[in-house]
Amino acid sequence: MTQTTTKYIFVTGGVSSSLGKGIIAASLAKLLQAQGYRVTIQKLDPYINIDPGTLNPYEHGECYVTDDGAETDLDLGHYERFLNVPTSQANNVTTGRIYQSVIDKERRGVFLGKTVQVIPHITDEIKERIKLLGLSGEYDIVITEIGGTVGDIESLPYVEAVRQLKWEMGNDNALAIHLTLIPYLSAAGELKTKPTQHSVKTLMESGVQADILVCRTEHELGQSIRTKLARFCNVKEECVIQSIDASTIYDVPNLMLEEQLDRVVLKQLNLERHQPDLTSWNTFLHKHKNPTHEVTIGLVGKYVELQDSYKSILEAFTHAGAANEVKVVVKSIHSEHLTPENTSKLLSGLNGVLVAPGFGERGIEGKIEAIRYVRENNIPFFGICLGMQMAVIEFARTVLGLSDANSSEMNASTKNPVIDLMEDQKQIEHMGGTMRLGAWRCALSSPSIANDAYQKESIEERHRHRYEYNNLYKTQLEEKGMIATGINPDTGLVEIIEIPNHPWFLGVQYHPEYKSTVANPHPLFKAFIEAALKQKTSI
Numbered sequence: 149m150t151q152t153t154t155k156y157i158f159v160t161g162g163v164s165s166s167l168g169k170g171i172i173a174a175s176l177a178k179l180l181q182a183q184g185y186r187v188t189i190q191k192l193d194p195y196i197n198i199d200p201g202t203l204n205p206y207e208h209g210e211c212y213v214t215d216d217g218a219e220t221d222l223d224l225g226h227y228e229r230f231l232n233v234p235t236s237q238a239n240n241v242t243t244g245r246i247y248q249s250v251i252d253k254e255r256r257g258v259f260l261g262k263t264v265q266v267i268p269h270i271t272d273e274i275k276e277r278i279k280l281l282g283l284s285g286e287y288d289i290v291i292t293e294i295g296g297t298v299g300d301i302e303s304l305p306y307v308e309a310v311r312q313l314k315w316e317m318g319n320d321n322a323l324a325i326h327l328t329l330i331p332y333l334s335a336a337g338e339l340k341t342k343p344t345q346h347s348v349k350t351l352m353e354s355g356v357q358a359d360i361l362v363c364r365t366e367h368e369l370g371q372s373i374r375t376k377l378a379r380f381c382n383v384k385e386e387c388v389i390q391s392i393d394a395s396t397i398y399d400v401p402n403l404m405l406e407e408q409l410d411r412v413v414l415k416q417l418n419l420e421r422h423q424p425d426l427t428s429w430n431t432f433l434h435k436h437k438n439p440t441h442e443v444t445i446g447l448v449g450k451y452v453e454l455q456d457s458y459k460s461i462l463e464a465f466t467h468a469g470a471a472n473e474v475k476v477v478v479k480s481i482h483s484e485h486l487t488p489e490n491t492s493k494l495l496s497g498l499n500g501v502l503v504a505p506g507f508g509e510r511g512i513e514g515k516i517e518a519i520r521y522v523r524e525n526n527i528p529f530f531g532i533c534l535g536m537q538m539a540v541i542e543f544a545r546t547v548l549g550l551s552d553a554n555s556s557e558m559n560a561s562t563k564n565p566v567i568d569l570m571e572d573q574k575q576i577e578h579m580g581g582t583m584r585l586g587a588w589r590c591a592l593s594s595p596s597i598a599n600d601a602y603q604k605e606s607i608e609e610r611h612r613h614r615y616e617y618n619n620l621y622k623t624q625l626e627e628k629g630m631i632a633t634g635i636n637p638d639t640g641l642v643e644i645i646e647i648p649n650h651p652w653f654l655g656v657q658y659h660p661e662y663k664s665t666v667a668n669p670h671p672l673f674k675a676f677i678e679a680a681l682k683q684k685t686s687i
């Protein structure tokens with residue numbers, strides 16, 4: 149069903165942030181993909197950072213990393229989890245990157261003495277980035293999600309670019325979906341359409357007529373509200389789509405199918421509609437909703453109070469749980485609250501512990517304490533990035549007796565930097581995009597937990613860190629029982645550590661969570677949940 153021209157769908161948001169544009173975009177993409185269309189999604193972020201790599205999780209949630217090493221918005225994680233298609237640098241564009249590129253061109257004399265302005269130079273750059281994915285010929289449909297809310301000063305150049313593209317491409321090649329909120333006023337007992345009328349009007353002031361309204365709501369919309377919205381907002385009644393709160397984000401594609409979002413989209417774009425094949429998606433959903441067992445996993449980190457900080461890890465648990473038909477209850481444990489005195493109490497009853505990635509010193513002693521406890525008490529342990537580094541430090545301190553063992557990130561003058569900066573990282577002064585990023589190869593040794601889980605000798609996983617396992621300590625660590633079972637074949641860097649003399653103890657320098665999708669639950673998460681279930685049934 150390959151298209152000759154790529155069709156574009158723009159998704160804007162109104163009334164409020166956090167309405168879930170990413171989930172709506174991913175759900176629509178899923179429905180189109182399930183009919184045979186080749187779809188990708190792009191996120192345009194109106195902030196001035198070049199990428200979210202320099203933003204802390206309090207600001208912007210998790211930073212998601214692609215195979216080609218882009219540090220991106222967490223919505224790209226949703227796209228990959230829903231579509232099972234990798235995204236890349238081109239799928240996330242920020243205002244910072246747009247301006248950087250325009251300013252570079254200006255310095256190179258590309259604009260030939262012209263005054264460089266928001267319109268046309270910034271908007272042209274935005275349009276170019278939007279069209280780039282289509283030009284690759286790999287996609288029939290590109291969904292472009294505009295971050296922020298219409299009416300924001302930052303969003304204006306993006307909305308203007310959408311206006312121009314809609315005009316240039318014509319109605320059957322480009323359409324605009326506006327995601328909005330229909331609040332329920334409990335005092336009046338009514339759903340209210342006025343905020344939506346205003347946000348559609350704001351969009352129109354910039355020359356963009358929404359073709360489809362997707363309305364987030366806590367209550368069923370009802371016919372009269374749909375009619376009213378259609379009339380006031382200049383859309384067809386069939387184009388008023390209800391998006392009612394769901395118990396899981398993975399319900400949204402089916403909800404959008406019921407509302408026939410795919411049908412109205414394909415109709416306007418003049419594309420054929422087929423019955424979407426959601427068989428494997430629905431098998432996953434069925435398993436997710438009908439678990440036969442339950443395990444409780446402790447997630448030890450310093451951002452545990454924030455829902456979005458460990459998004460990919462939590463979703464990877466959902467995928468792995470469904471694969472095992474196990475409900476995974478995640479108990480958040482703040483690493484700063486863990487002390488030698490309270491750790492056994494706070495971790496008691498857990499069937500497994502995952503120590504999260506992170507940066508900087510805050511909370512690391514709590515992470516080390518948690519690792520000591522699970523190592524000594526045979527509780528399954530999964531360490532990711534900083535979590536793996538802390539496992540090496542804990543082992544070096546407790547088992548090798550190197551009491552000052554540390555990472556040079558936390559203590560630059562430690563005598564025993566079991567985790568250290570690589571030579572090529574020592575010269576780096578700039579913060580953005582300079583870590584070890586993206587997919588790197590890793591050879592697995594056998595027998596090992598990793599080899600058992602992946603059923604492969606060689607894997608590729610995504611990285612985002614500066615510090616590394618220090619190979620000077622490898623012999624000592626291995627002699628005492630912490631084995632390196634995954635090595636980068638090109639650099640010799642240790643990527644995986646395990647303790648064979650423990651039911652399930654594994655740390656990875658990379659981020660497996662980024663590659664877990666509904667169609668492909670991550671093998672290590674699956675194996676970890678299996679081990680947690682074993683732990684539970686053995687006590």
Ligand code: GLN
Nearest residue numbers: 505506533534613614615
């Ligand atoms: N702070 C550590 C490093 O830079 C770990 C990073 C992470 O957990 N992503 O190496």
